[in-house]
Structure formats: structure tokens, C-alpha cells
Amino acid sequence: MKRIDQFMASLVYGDAIGNHAMEIWKLQKELGIPGSIYAEHIDPRYGHAAKHFLEYSDGHGQVALYHLAIGSNVADFLLKQRSCTPAIYYHNITPAQYFEDININFANECRRGREQLKLFAHVRHAIAASEYNKLEMEAEGFTDVRVAHYSVDFARIERGARNPVARSIRARFDDDRFTILFVGRVVPNKCQHDLISLTQYYRTLLDPNVRLLLVGSYAYSGAYHYRLQTQIQRQGLDKNVEIAGAIGTDDGLAAVYERANAFVCMSEHEGFCVPIIEAMHFGVPVYAYGSTGVPYTLGDSGVLFDEKRFDWVAETVSHVGGDPVLREAIVSGQRARLGVFDNATTRARLRDILLQLAS
Amino acid sequence: MSTNDSTAKHPHALPPVRLSGSLVDAWSLNAVIESKVAKRRSDAISKGIDYDNLATGKFDMQSSGRLPQQLHEAVFQADLLRDKTQVQLLVSERPLPIIGRVVERMRTALHQAIIFYVNMGAQRQAAFNVEAAKSLTALVQALEDEVEHKEAALQELRAEIRELRGQVNAIERKSPGAAQDAGQ
Numbered sequence: 001m002k003r004i005d006q007f008m009a010s011l012v013y014g015d016a017i018g019n020h021a022m023e024i025w026k027l028q029k030e031l032g033i034p035g036s037i038y039a040e041h042i043d044p045r046y047g048h049a050a051k052h053f054l055e056y057s058d059g060h061g062q063v064a065l066y067h068l069a070i071g072s073n074v075a076d077f078l079l080k081q082r083s084c085t086p087a088i089y090y091h092n093i094t095p096a097q098y099f100e101d102i103n104i105n106f107a108n109e110c111r112r113g114r115e116q117l118k119l120f121a122h123v124r125h126a127i128a129a130s131e132y133n134k135l136e137m138e139a140e141g142f143t144d145v146r147v148a149h150y151s152v153d154f155a156r157i158e159r160g161a162r163n164p165v166a167r168s169i170r171a172r173f174d175d176d177r178f179t180i181l182f183v184g185r186v187v188p189n190k191c192q193h194d195l196i197s198l199t200q201y202y203r204t205l206l207d208p209n210v211r212l213l214l215v216g217s218y219a220y221s222g223a224y225h226y227r228l229q230t231q232i233q234r235q236g237l238d239k240n241v242e243i244a245g246a247i248g249t250d251d252g253l254a255a256v257y258e259r260a261n262a263f264v265c266m267s268e269h270e271g272f273c274v275p276i277i278e279a280m281h282f283g284v285p286v287y288a289y290g291s292t293g294v295p296y297t298l299g300d301s302g303v304l305f306d307e308k309r310f311d312w313v314a315e316t317v318s319h320v321g322g323d324p325v326l327r328e329a330i331v332s333g334q335r336a337r338l339g340v341f342d343n344a345t346t347r348a349r350l351r352d353i354l355l356q357l358a359s
Numbered sequence: 360m361s362t363n364d365s366t367a368k369h370p371h372a373l374p375p376v377r378l379s380g381s382l383v384d385a386w387s388l389n390a391v392i393e394s395k396v397a398k399r400r401s402d403a404i405s406k407g408i409d410y411d412n413l414a415t416g417k418f419d420m421q422s423s424g425r426l427p428q429q430l431h432e433a434v435f436q437a438d439l440l441r442d443k444t445q446v447q448l449l450v451s452e453r454p455l456p457i458i459g460r461v462v463e464r465m466r467t468a469l470h471q472a473i474i475f476y477v478n479m480g481a482q483r484q485a486a487f488n489v490e491a492a493k494s495l496t497a498l499v500q501a502l503e504d505e506v507e508h509k510e511a512a513l514q515e516l517r518a519e520i521r522e523l524r525g526q527v528n529a530i531e532r533k534s535p536g537a538a539q540d541a542g543q
Contacts, residue, residue: 044447047447101428101429102428102429102432103429103432103436104429197416200413201413201414204403204408204413205399205403205408205413219439221432221435222431222432222434222435222436222438222439223428223429223431223432223435225435226428226431226435227428308415309414309415310413310414310415311396311399311400311410311413311414311415312392312396315392315395315396315399316388316392319388319391319392319395326388
């Protein structure tokens with residue numbers, strides 16, 4: 001069997017790509033396919049599995065599977081390798097425009113990523129993490145793109161539900177306030193500012209005690225985080241909005257889903273949106289703005305809206321929240337949809353692809 | 360807005376909320392929401408609430424913060440990276456038969472010695488960075504407050520000027536002769 005080495009710009013602990021790369025690495029071990037993970041930046045918690053990409057020595061018959069989500073030196077390095085067979089796994093790239101005013105370096109990396117995607121269009125093995133990503137790849141000239149969804153490790157999330165952090169999260173939110181949740185990095189394209197505006201409507205006209213819980217790292221954009229804090233302050237929502245920061249899969253993420261009455265996503269750019277799947281798993285009704293990859297992930301479940309009318313969305317969330325029959329109907333639809341993404345299905349698909357790559 | 364099975368039956372009015380799935384009657388739910396929105400709107404307006412701004416108004420993100428966002432971001436990132444100066448051991452396995460382990464041990468020892476001295480310097484650099492990042496953050500915050508304070512004072516002055524102009528105009532209207540005299 002051929003070696004399959006995985007490459008990426010950063011191996012980040014707890015993010016969708018990092019989790020997925022580790023999942024592939026474990027699956028390779030089960031299948032007896034040798035391989036390592038190479039990255040430019042490696043979270044120390046993954047030190048046992050990963051190496052710096054410059055440690056890689058190119059060899060005939062090896063497969064280099066590159067996870068593309070941002071521009072990086074790793075892509076340039078791989079494009080220069082002559083002996084190995086390149087393969088690409090596309091996780092989507094946020095359009096640079098969202099970072100233009102905030103972080104020009106990050107915006108440039110996004111642009112560079114799009115350029116690098118085109119350079120990989122000739123590869124024989126192309127994998128997309130979602131149907132939407134596949135469409136983007138095809139638009140860049142890729143042919144024969146296969147879709148392999150993320151495999152969400154629910155067992156791991158549920159194990160995390162029993163740890164002390166989860167207990168402290170439960171204790172902190174142990175009240176009967178209606179809680180709207182969003183999980184995702186605090187970055188402009190995810191539009192947390194629209195969720196705050198939604199909360200302002202909800203607080204003013206529906207429920208003064210409503211709580212918006214924003215979970216996700218804000219390390220990617222301090223300026224956007226600052227804007228959100230200013231918005232909260234100016235709209236007098238200090239008691240209604242909580243920016244909780246990142247809560248890892250192993251660190252009690254389950255507790256926030258258990259506590260949520262609704263999961264609302266206003267994001268304008270998503271390749272897949274793993275938190276939607278997690279919310280579905282925990283039986284939380286999902287309400288999402290139907291942009292980019294979101295409709296493909298929700299399928300025919302959940303509630304999609306095509307316009308950011310805060311009144312319509314808030315009234316729908318409130319109405320469903322107060323009607324157990326309707327809520328259950330929505331949650332049942334989501335449960336059915338979850339079958340497409342369950343571990344057995346996604347792992348089987350991934351196994352087939354890996355075996356084909358290694359053969 | 361887009362159509363789905365349930366909305367396609369009523370092509371004359373497409374609802375902003377699209378509910379899919381056979382378990383939910385999307386059309387009747389949208390009708391309920393529509394009537395709720397209409398009632399809420401009229402109640403809010405009767406209480407003097409700016410409903411349309413609440414329902415669709417976007418928060419002006421540009422107005423949040425007086426200094427360029429690039430500056431905020433740069434200071435924030437500097438603060439995040441202030442103590443990330445140390446390096447870790449990165450020695451990959453070499454698939455060499457028999458001597459592989461010995462080579463690996465020697466390389467590890469060599470790398471560790473280098474890392475030890477590099478990190479000594481890095482620690483000093485981190486201590487400096489912490490102070491520099493703290494100062495920068497405080498400086499930007501003070502600058503932001505200062506600009507905001509000045510803008511507020513400017514607004515007050517503008518309002519005062521408007522008021523004074525109003526008073527002058529009122530005086531002029533009352534005594535046109537006086538204004539003519541003043542003009543001469």
C-alpha cells in the first residue's frame with residue numbers, strides 16, 4: 001500500500017479540519033495505510049501525530065493529501081515536489097473581502113489560497129468536504145471531485161459532557177432563560193453582529209431575559225470582537241449577550257448545546273458548518289440564513305431563511321420555542337437528516353477514498 | 360427569497376422564512392408568523408418604538424470604534440503572540456535499519472541543546488513583548504477614548520452653534536432694522 005501523508009497550513013486543536021485530519025490519521029492506522037501529518041503550525045497537543053512540513057522527504061509512490069483552507073507555504077512546497085502524487089481535500093476559503101478592513105494579512109492569505117486552489121486543479125484525486133465546496137472546485141476547473149463530509153465524533157463530544165468544565169458551564173447557565181446559541185469563530189463572515197441585532201429585537205419585543213450565547217474563538221479577529229463588544233454596549237445588551245470564547249470538544253461543548261433552546265446561524269459564508277450538525281445531534285432546532293454551504297448541510301431539515309429580517313426570524317424562533325409539537329417536528333426532521341452525516345456513513349465513504357488513494 | 364414545495368402552491372407571496380421537510384406545514388407556519396409580525400409592528404409603533412429599525416436595521420459597524428480597525432487588529436494580534444516565542448522539539452523518525460534509533464537519539468540531543476539556548480533568549484524576548492503589548496493596548500485604548508471624547512465635545516459645540524444661530528435668526532426676524540444696522 002502507498003503511504004498517504006496529510007499536509008495543511010495549521011494543525012489546530014479542536015477545529016473542524018484538525019479534528020478531521022486526526023480522524024483520517026486514525027482511520028489510516030486501522031486500515032494499515034502508513035502516513036504522517038505535516039503542517040507549518042502545529043498545536044502542541046497534536047505533537048505526537050504531526051511534524052513540520054519541511055521535515056517531509058518526497059518519495060515515489062507516496063500520496064500527499066493537502067487540506068486546503070487558506071493560502072500557505074505548505075501548498076507552494078507541495079507544488080514543487082516531483083515524485084509524490086498530490087491529492088487535494090478542499091475545506092473552503094473565506095472570501096478575502098470580509099477581512100479587507102480588518103486584517104489585511106489574513107485577507108491576503110485568503111486570496112493566496114484561492115490562487116493556490118487553481119494551481120491544484122490538475123490533480124487526479126480531488127475531494128470536497130461538502131457539495132458546496134465541490135461546486136467551487138468545479139468552477140476552478142477540477143473534474144471528478146468526490147465529496148467526503150466531515151466525520152463528527154459525537155462520542156467524543158458526549159465524553160466531554162461529563163468533565164468538570166461541562167459541569168461548571170451547566171452551573172453557570174442553570175436558569176430558565178431562553179437561550180439562543182451560535183457556535184463558530186468570531187469573524188466577520190459569520191455575522192455575529194446580526195445575531196446581536198436579532199437579540200435586540202427579541203429583548204425589546206419578545207422577552208427581556210433572552211440570552212444570546214456566542215461560543216467560538218476570537219483569536220482570528222480582535223478588531224471584529226472589539227466591534228461586537230461596542231455594539232453590545234451601545235445597544236444596551238450587556239445582560240443579554242455573552243461572548244464565551246472557544247469551548248473545545250473535550251471541554252464541555254456538549255453542555256452549551258444541551259442548554260440551548262435554539263441554534264441560529266446568520267453566517268454569510270460557510271463551506272459546511274459543523275456546528276449545525278452538532279446542534280442537530282443535541283436536538284436543538286436550527287434556524288439558518290441560507291447562504292453558501294448552509295442549505296446543503298441542512299438539506300430538507302431545520303428552518304432556512306433567505307432574508308435577514310430580524311422580526312421574522314425572532315418571531316419564528318419564539319413561536320417554535322413555545323410550541324412543543326412544532327419544535328418536535330423540526331427536531332425529528334433534523335434527526336432524519338443527521339443520518340447522512342453519521343459516523344458510520346462518513347467513515348465508510350472516507351475509508352473507500354483512502355483505500356483508493358493508497359492502492 | 361426562494362421557493363420550495365409548500366411555497367410553490369402559493370406563488371403570489373413568498374415568505375421570508377423557508378421551512379423544509381414533510382413534517383412541518385411551512386405555509387401555515389409562515390402565515391402565523393406573518394400575522395404575529397404585523398401585530399407586533401402595530402403594537403410597537405403605538406408605543407413609539409422604531410420598529411423598522413429593530414426589524415431590519417443593521418448596526419453600523421464602521422461607527423464602532425474611532426481608530427482604524429487595522430490598528431485594533433494589529434495590537435490584538437501582537438497581544439496574542441506576545442509570549443509565543445519559544446520553540447519545540449521537532450525531530451522526525453528516520454526509517455534507517457539498525458542505526459535508526461541511535462541517529463534519532465543523537466539528533467534529539469542536538470536539537471534539545473539548541474532549543475535550550477534559543478528558548479533562554481526567547482523567554483527574555485517574551486518578557487519584553489508582554490510589556491510592549493500591554494503598553495500598546497493601553498495606548499490605543501487611551502487614544503480611542505480621547506478621540507471619542509473630542510468627537511463628543513465637537514458634537515456639543517456644533518449643537519451650541521446651531522442653537523446660537525437659531526437665536527440670532529430669531530432676533531433678526533423680530534427686529535429687521537437692528538439686523539440692517541448690524542449689517543452696516
